[in-house]
Amino acid sequence: MSFIYPIFLWGLTALAIPIIVHLFNFRKAKKISFSNVRFLESVKKKSSSNLRIRHLLILLCRLLFIFFLILTFAQPVIPSKEDGLRSKSVAIYLDNSNSLSNLTVNDVSGFNEILSVAQEITLLYSSETKFSLITNDFLPGSHIGRSKNKTSEKLTEIEYSNLSRNGKEIFSKLRAGDPNEIKDVFVLTDFQQSTFGDLSLFKDSINFYHLVATDLLKSKNISVDTVFLTNPFLVPNQKNSVRVRIKNQGSEINDLHVKFLINGRQSGTSSIDIGANDSKEIVFELTGGLTKLNRCQISFEDFPISFDNDYYFALNQAGKINIVEIFDTFNNPISQVYKNNDLFNFTSFHLENISYPVLESADLIIINGLPTLENGLKAQIEKQLELGKSVLFIPKGGEFAEYEFAGLRIIKDSVGVKTPLNVPDVANPFYENIFESLSSDTQMPxxxxxxxxxxxxxxxLRTKTGHSYLSRISHTGNLYLLASPLTSIYTNFHQHALFVPVMHRIAELSGSNNQPLAYSVDETNISLTVDSIPSGQLYKLMKEDGELIPSQRIKANELLLDMPKYLLSPGYYDLMLGGQRISALAFNHSKKESELKTWPIEEIEAQLSGIQHLQIYQSQDARAFSKIMKEKYHQRELWKYALVLSLIFLFAESVLLRFL
Incomplete structure (x- = not known):
């Protein structure tokens, strides 16, 4: 035990005063006359014995009263076990991501538990301490210090955030400000593996870190893993279906009811069983009733993690893909693929009768067997590629030896013997959703x-001899090159079952409708295919509760939007231009947030071994945490106990004087 103000211990000399008063009683005796003093001897003996005991008790009470009163002023304390919690600058990161809606062992949400812990942290410091409070929103000015009272008020205003942050982002934000200032840093989170990430590269030898990990229940959750269309283009009057993969993180689930809604109306339902830590695919057929822009939703019930029970996506009907073929000699295979198809707007021109206005509006230009490329056509091809359009080049056979355009030389090689093509690599994104699998025994053209x-x-596509037969060269747009004409002299590719799906995919990838079904709320930017931004107008994102005007720019035929992440929320947004609804966009929580597995304490210590001043705590209830911190870092003040004891002995003295 030690004293904050030991100089007051000199006051213990005052203990001599009641002793002196007790020893030297200067009161004058009172003279009383008695007629008969025969019985006074026994009375005197009995009274003096009681009086001596009474005086000693009163003396003891006076001494103890003075003793404990002096100790109160000297303020005795029991020193803390460790040095800490003395900084005048404290940074608190409070994880308010949706994964903390999971319940803890105390049967409260992880968010509410760490919120209470944060309130207790402010009480551990003096009123002069400045606190910076950081959440996943990373709001401007959050690293600026506030008083204890202001910080407590801010804590009552915090709600769940739609954003998730990784460890590097969190620690970089906590270190913002004066690099020479030493701070106490508190990190309150669930240490979710999918979002927090690897921290082994983070080092800091200046600040003092206190990491508080929530003790959540088992990481059990059901979420939507993927949603995609069987046919990536939604074309009117053509059969299509939505494929949904539901992911289960936890024990086996039986009879899970999954609903499919289109524009607020239930279009389908399915009841499924999913094994432990498994997934299952559901197919919902798309029937009539679809409009040009459709708001769709997958919904189910799951408790206690409910933030990802609804998955939003948009089904926008595909606009027609404009395809222009320029030929020298009419080649029927190309026409057969694209003509009479609701997805394509197909036009053919002879090389002597090209309509350049139509050519400029094309999404895909097919150069089919031209002997040469005139300068005007070369310039148009290169312009289309720079605008993000696509070009398919099919050479002419015979004596024609060389082509040169778009910075590329295409040279005629010696005519070889026909060889079969290798089986396409289905892992290539170009073939996604075309083939489920291909055998090496498949007969190739x-x-x-x-x-x-x-x-x-x-x-x-590559021949078995290793020669490239169909290639893609990426500019801003895509240039597809075929190594031979589509005639029976050189190939039977145009007569093979592989031809139509390959030609369809080239056209589909050239189309402007390459918008994903859904986006994540934490995406930094998104890209949409548009023609242009009219002068003086901006694209807006409209929702029922307001509108957003993100930073935007046009690159070729792409609209790039820099998204204000902290303002986005799951649901639907309409892309508007001048009062016209251009497209429907859907946003969801990050898929990583649905993966609830957390880092064990031992792994956190291993990853953060580079930080010198580091303490890790398993979160308990707020009062228990506060008690641990006080016992560890706070000296225990005893002056209150001394004051209470001094008052008790003062009261005891009063009782003795009155009743004894």
Missing amino acids: LVSSIYNWPNRDITL
Whole structure:
């Protein structure tokens, strides 16, 4: 035990005063006359004995009263076990992501538990301490210090955030400000593996860190993993279906009811069983009643994690893909693929009768067997590629030896023997959702590759001899190159079952309707295909509760939107331009947030071993945490106990004087 003001201990000399008063009683005796003093001897003996005991008790009470009163002024304390919690600058990170809606062992949400802990942290410091309070929203000015009272008020205003942050972002934000200032840093989170990430590279030898990990129940949750269309383009009057993969993180689930809604109306329902830590795919057929822009939703019931029980996505009907073919000799296979298809707007021109206004509006230009490329056509091809459009180049056979355009030389090679193509690699994104699987025994078309080009391409089809037959070269748009004409002299590719799906995919990837079904609320930016931004107008994102005007720019035919992440919420937004609804967009919580597995305490210590001043706590209820921190870092003040004891002995003295 030690004293904050030991100089007051000199006051213990005052203990001599009641002793002196007791020893030297200067009161004058009172003279009383008695007629008969025969019985006074026994009375005197009995009275003096009682009086001596009474005086000693009164003396003891006076001494103890003075003793404890002096100790009160000297303020005795029991020193803390460790040095800490003395900084005048404190930074608190409070994780308010949706994963903390999970229940703790105390049967409260993890968010409410760490919120109470944060309130207790402010009480551990003096009123002069400045607190900076940081949440997942990373709001401007959150690193600026506030008083204890202001911080307590701010804590009562915090709600769940739609954003998740990784460990590096969190620690970088906590270190913002004066790099030479030493702070006490508190990190209150569930240490979710999918979002917090790897912290082994983070080092800090200046600040003092206190990490508080919530003790959540088992990481059990059901969420939507993926949603996609069987046919990636939604075309009127064509059959299509929505494929939904439901993911289960936890024990086996039986009879889970999954609803599919289109524009607020239930369109389908399914009851499924999912094994432990497994997933299952559901297919919902798209029937009539679809409009041009459709708001769709997958919904189910799951407790206690309910923030991801609804998954929003938009089904926008595909606009027609404009395809223009320029030919020298009419080639029927190309026309057969694209004509009489609701998805394509197909036009053919002879090389001597090209309509350049139509060519400019094309999403895909097919150069089919031209002997040469005139300068005007070259310039138009290069312009379309720079605008993000696509070009499919099919050479002409015979004596024509060379083509040169878009910075590329296509050279005729010696005509070889026809060889079969290799089986396409279904893992290539180009073939996504075209083939489920292909066997090495599949009979492939025969080709004779008579042209080649510099090896800076992505090969989509290759011969068994290793020659590129169909390649894609990426500019701003995509240039597809075929190594031979589509005639029976050189190949039977155009007669093979592989031809139509490959040609369809080239056209589909050239279309402007490449918008994902849904976005995540924490995406930094999104890209949408548009024609242009009219002068003086901006695209807006409209929702029932307001509108957003994100920072935007046009690159080629793409609209790039820089998203204000902390303002986005799950649900639907309409992309508006000048009062016209251009497209429907859907936003959801990050899929990572639905993966509830957390880092064990031992793993956190291993990852953060580079931080010198570090303490890790398993979150308990707020009062228990506060008690642990006080016992560890606070000296125990005893002056209150001394004051109470001094008052008790003062009261005891009064009782003795009155009743004894």
